[in-house]
Amino acid sequence: MNYFSLNNNSPKVTFKEAVIRGLAPDRGLYFPENITPIPREFVKNLENYSDEEVAFEAIKQFVGDTIPKKTLQGIIKETLCFDFPVVPIEDGVFALELFHGPTMAFKDVGARFMARCLGYFNKDQKDQEVTVLVATSGDTGGAVASGFLGVEGVDVVILYPSRKVSDIQEKQLTTLGQNITALEVDGVFDDCQDMVKTAFLDADLKQAKNLTSANSINVARWLPQMFYFFSAYKQLKLQGKAENIVFSVPSGNFGNICAGMMAHKLGLPVKHFVASTNINDTIPEYLKTGIYQARPSKPTISNAMDVGDPSNFVRIQKLVNNDITKLKNLFSSYSFADKETKRALRYLYKSTGYIADPHGAVGYLGLREYSKDKRDGMGVFLETAHPVKFLDVVEKTLGVTVAIPEQIQTVIDKEKKSIRISDYSGLKQFLIGN
Numbered sequence: 001m002n003y004f005s006l007n008n009n010s011p012k013v014t015f016k017e018a019v020i021r022g023l024a025p026d027r028g029l030y031f032p033e034n035i036t037p038i039p040r041e042f043v044k045n046l047e048n049y050s051d052e053e054v055a056f057e058a059i060k061q062f063v064g065d066t067i068p069k070k071t072l073q074g075i076i077k078e079t080l081c082f083d084f085p086v087v088p089i090e091d092g093v094f095a096l097e098l099f100h101g102p103t104m105a106f107k108d109v110g111a112r113f114m115a116r117c118l119g120y121f122n123k124d125q126k127d128q129e130v131t132v133l134v135a136t137s138g139d140t141g142g143a144v145a146s147g148f149l150g151v152e153g154v155d156v157v158i159l160y161p162s163r164k165v166s167d168i169q170e171k172q173l174t175t176l177g178q179n180i181t182a183l184e185v186d187g188v189f190d191d192c193q194d195m196v197k198t199a200f201l202d203a204d205l206k207q208a209k210n211l212t213s214a215n216s217i218n219v220a221r222w223l224p225q226m227f228y229f230f231s232a233y234k235q236l237k238l239q240g241k242a243e244n245i246v247f248s249v250p251s252g253n254f255g256n257i258c259a260g261m262m263a264h265k266l267g268l269p270v271k272h273f274v275a276s277t278n279i280n281d282t283i284p285e286y287l288k289t290g291i292y293q294a295r296p297s298k299p300t301i302s303n304a305m306d307v308g309d310p311s312n313f314v315r316i317q318k319l320v321n322n323d324i325t326k327l328k329n330l331f332s333s334y335s336f337a338d339k340e341t342k343r344a345l346r347y348l349y350k351s352t353g354y355i356a357d358p359h360g361a362v363g364y365l366g367l368r369e370y371s372k373d374k375r376d377g378m379g380v381f382l383e384t385a386h387p388v389k390f391l392d393v394v395e396k397t398l399g400v401t402v403a404i405p406e407q408i409q410t411v412i413d414k415e416k417k418s419i420r421i422s423d424y425s426g427l428k429q430f431l432i433g434n
């Protein structure tokens, strides 16, 4: 099984090369050459298999023979070390909670899976360490730091904008030590992102370092997110409620929802996908007008989705062979302003007792919008972060105090360690000097 670049101007590569490279040399995203549905009998009997067996069945063709079966099963076991419960909210509506991992954000699964794959690929080349370089506006950095902590042969360098991430997020990035270094940048997220992009194109660095990325453009971070959708389906099937499932996914870079659509391509019975966004509405606009117009991102209270040019959307288009009519049959996208998100947070709390986070609330709104005039089947919105990660907004909007979970408390008490840089030369110096 090979991957090709969606810019069509790079050699085909194996899963291993795709993971190590991140992005193809022509700057395109890697996409699997073949997608084979999993056996129908297997899907029909999904509830009789363990989550690990289901995950293995879903991912094995994408890994090919680059990782032996036993090793891959071990990686899956370590990746699925926490639950993704489907929680009933109101009649026919469920929240799929993806925040029970070590950093309480759904990116934990992808980060852990990728870290272990990279650790395996690099085990024979200890002399040639891989450096994972990642820019974060908050959640990605913590998940990557935690996922890669202690993985041999892999160094992780995280760039984050000084004073622009929450205290909890900053602690999650800066307190782990070992193979994780946090670079605190005088600037905004876009500055961090630009520095990372420049580094990937820098010939001197290419000589000195083996650099890769750890955002959802990397196939090893993107594909394991399929597990969520299989797990939700299995849980609902066990309750006899798996007919006509609609998934609403709070979306920023559209990696998570794209993984759900890949699961559907493999044969998972899903009726429809809703990509719910905040006012960064490039995709809802595209569906309305047929014109894709990337824009600078605007800040919102669901800031992990403040993305104006979602990188994974090209993969979604490829999944439907670039046919917008076909896309609209399976996929809708709606955008919501912060005011509506806060109203949804309040509604959910007052009428169901559920404390959502702003991202989950956007997901809930998308589900409501989609099923406004049709009420059949089951709606599942993905709750991508624990409300404690957006403490200010949630507590102010609801007038409640959110209890701090143990994972977070442990981190808050640790000491921050970061290296300050102000421009690209600072990053380069750091990378070459290490």
Ligand SMILES: *Cc1c(COP(=O)(O)O)cnc(C)c1O
Pocket (backbone or CB within 6 Å): 105, 106, 107, 139, 140, 216, 250, 251, 252, 253, 254, 255, 256, 257, 304, 305, 359, 384, 385
């Ligand atoms: C990253 C993130 C998202 C968006 O996921 P994409 O795969 O980029 O669409 C949504 N919610 C939270 C909490 C996130 O951290």
